[in-house]
């Protein structure tokens with residue numbers, strides 16, 4: 301049996317295989333309410349039908365000003381819990397594990413949907429003031445965010461904890477904290493976006509303080525048996541910026557706080573980052589964090605082939621594989637990858653007749 305399709309237990313959670321659906325914003329809530337829609341039930345349910353071991357819901361904002369767009373999912377009140385019920389059911393009924401990524405977009409909040417240009421919105425067209433560790437815009441033509449006060453910091457930590465409690469009530473079995481891609485937690489980690497002079501800025505110890513306080517508050521709301529994952533940007537690809545050495549140290553600290561897995565991404569905190577992605581370009585970060593911080597890791601980024609995924613696991617560079625765009629193209633990738641690696645896989649009962657089509661290209665007799 302392949303490694304990719306062998307089960308893994310993270311803390312108390314059994315997961316039937318090591319293909320995880322990476323978090324992907326769907327921008328499909330109705331504006332203002334942040335609730336799951338029918339789209340979410342169909343989209344996430346389909347990825348469970350396709351055979352992924354874990355299906356992660358997209359970046360879900362812990363408060364309204366933490367949304368990337370007004371159409372983002374939110375998880376700040378009971379109505380969000382209620383709206384997530386059908387999504388959780390669709391994932392679990394089809395044999396997968398429901399997870400959610402909790403997020404605050406920081407200085408990258410308040411934009412239009414990508415397919416409408418993704419422009420920054422102002423207060424006349426549904427936008428809002430964004431907050432960040434320091435009043436530094438992500439790029440020149442974007443608004444300067446408001447520098448967070450210590451009261452803001454305390455409030456956002458409380459908001460993350462509240463969302464974690466709601467996620468548990470919604471039936472999520474795994475929580476991931478978004479600390480990557482230039483969103484709020486990531487902004488605190490980087491010496492380029494965080495130029496605070498108080499206890500939350502400056503040294504590594506100070507820059508990790510807010511993300512670690514968020515982690516602690518969230519862990520406190522979770523059952524002991526429930527896994528907590530953190531997505532990091534292992535480097536921001538900038539001179540004098542956050543780098544892999546710091547991220548290895550940070551991963552060790554996260555482990556101490558009860559984090560079970562690091563989901564290893566990169567970049568997104570600077571509009572001038574220099575990066576040319578290639579197949580599996582972020583696997584190196586997973587390999588380093590796994591061996592040097594001695595923690596379970598996930599590899600993500602331009603992983604599209606079954607043999608490629610299997611080799612990453614075989615070489616000990618990661619414990620699980622997260623796929624994003626490939627699973628948008630083809631939700632049945634896990635079943636097909638298992639057939640490729642192991643020679644056979646179970647299609648859902650309703651789809652079992654697809655096997656006939658391999659040998660009979662024309663419509664078979666009933």
Ligand SMILES: Cc1cc2nc3c(=O)[nH]c(=O)nc-3n(C[C@H](O)[C@H](O)[C@H](O)COP(=O)(O)O)c2cc1C
Pocket residue numbers: 322323324325326358359401478480481531565600601602603622623624625626
């Ligand atoms: C449509 C879309 C939405 C995304 N939304 C999120 C998100 O909500 N949270 C996150 O951490 N990453 C997000 N990402 C990044 C993916 O999770 C993933 O890290 C990235 O696409 C690289 O993996 P891939 O090459 O398999 O697509 C998104 C990517 C896409 C394509």
